[in-house]
Amino acid sequence: MRVVGQRFGARMAKAVAEHGPLCVGIDPHPGLLASWGLSQDAAGLERFALTCVEAFGGHVALVKPQAAFFEAHGSRGVAVLERVVADLRDSGTLVLVDAKRGDIGSTMAAYAAAYLTEGSPLAGDAVTASPYLGFGSLDPALEAAAASGRGIFVLALTSNPEGASVQRAVGPDGRSVAQSVVDAAARANAGLEPLGDVGLVVGATVGEHRLDLSDLHGYVLAPGFGAQGATVADLRALFGADLRGVLPTTSRDVLRHGPEAAKLRSAAAAVRRSLEM
Numbered sequence: 411m412r413v414v415g416q417r418f419g420a421r422m423a424k425a426v427a428e429h430g431p432l433c434v435g436i437d438p439h440p441g442l443l444a445s446w447g448l449s450q451d452a453a454g455l456e457r458f459a460l461t462c463v464e465a466f467g468g469h470v471a472l473v474k475p476q477a478a479f480f481e482a483h484g485s486r487g488v489a490v491l492e493r494v495v496a497d498l499r500d501s502g503t504l505v506l507v508d509a510k511r512g513d514i515g516s517t518m519a520a521y522a523a524a525y526l527t528e529g530s531p532l533a534g535d536a537v538t539a540s541p542y543l544g545f546g547s548l549d550p551a552l553e554a555a556a557a558s559g560r561g562i563f564v565l566a567l568t569s570n571p572e573g574a575s576v577q578r579a580v581g582p583d584g585r586s587v588a589q590s591v592v593d594a595a596a597r598a599n600a601g602l603e604p605l606g607d608v609g610l611v612v613g614a615t616v617g618e619h620r621l622d623l624s625d626l627h628g629y630v631l632a633p634g635f636g637a638q639g640a641t642v643a644d645l646r647a648l649f650g651a652d653l654r655g656v657l658p659t660t661s662r663d664v665l666r667h668g669p670e671a672a673k674l675r676s677a678a679a680a681v682r683r684s685l686e687m
């Protein structure tokens with residue numbers, strides 16, 4: 411298997427140094443297609459997604475297409491997702507495919523082939539994964555990611571209020587389920603410089619996370635910022651004043667500025683500046 415240049419953690423660090431710590435999502439909601447004056451079909455989806463590529467490619471550190479909105483259009487929608495992945499990577503922008511995959515290990519190996527293996531049309535630079543079939547079930551993905559220079563963002567404490575009943579539950583060892591995910595990710599990242607390839611998802615909306623992230627040595631993707639109500643002040647309260655390693659991600663709050671690519675790009679730049687203040 412061919413390794414794509416540097417490891418993901420190193421490529422992410424370079425992208426953040428160049429563009430600042432922001433991830434922008436491509437979430438082609440039906441409501442957004444309508445407000446952009448686009449048809450509710452694969453052609454409308456394609457126009458939407460390629461406008462986002464034009465707006466963000468080469469301008470933000472990380473772009474996160476939400477796979478669900480592409481899958482909703484069947485095979486033509488998945489073909490658009492493949493084009494988005496290819497075009498963004500050609501622009502030099504890192505791509506996180508938000509597919510939240512997680513299954514028993516043998517099936518996880520097939521997801522790893524799809525999302526983390528060089529030459530697969532759905533393989534961006536990283537994928538989101540769910541550890542709730544057990545963190546160990548993600549081993550085939552961790553191995554594929556390491557072999558191909560890619561990354562994984564593992565759900566720890568998600569931005570939706572329903573997540574807490576599972577993720578904040580406390581196990582027999584006194585740790586929350588989310589903390590056990592953090593600790594497993596920290597083990598996977600140990601010794602990798604500047605940061606490891608296994609990131610976490612911790613919602614910016616969670617209030618108080620009560621997680622010990624001090625040994626994580628990886629990136630934290632923070633959704634919920636913008637449309638779900640979290641602010642820069644919430645990010646600072648959650649993660650401290652120094653947001654290095656934290657990647658706030660926002661979709662609708664930027665996408666509502668379309669359909670002009672220039673306006674989308676300026677909206678993303680304004681969010682990025684707000685994170686510096």
Ligand SMILES: O=c1ccn([C@@H]2O[C@H](COP(=O)(O)O)[C@@H](O)[C@H]2O)c(=O)[nH]1
Pocket residue numbers: 435437476508567568569570611612613633634635636637638659660661662663
């Ligand atoms: O805990 C999570 C994990 C993932 N997401 C995803 O992020 C975006 C958020 O979109 P907004 O429009 O900025 O609310 C979306 O794709 C979610 O599926 C999340 O929100 N929370």
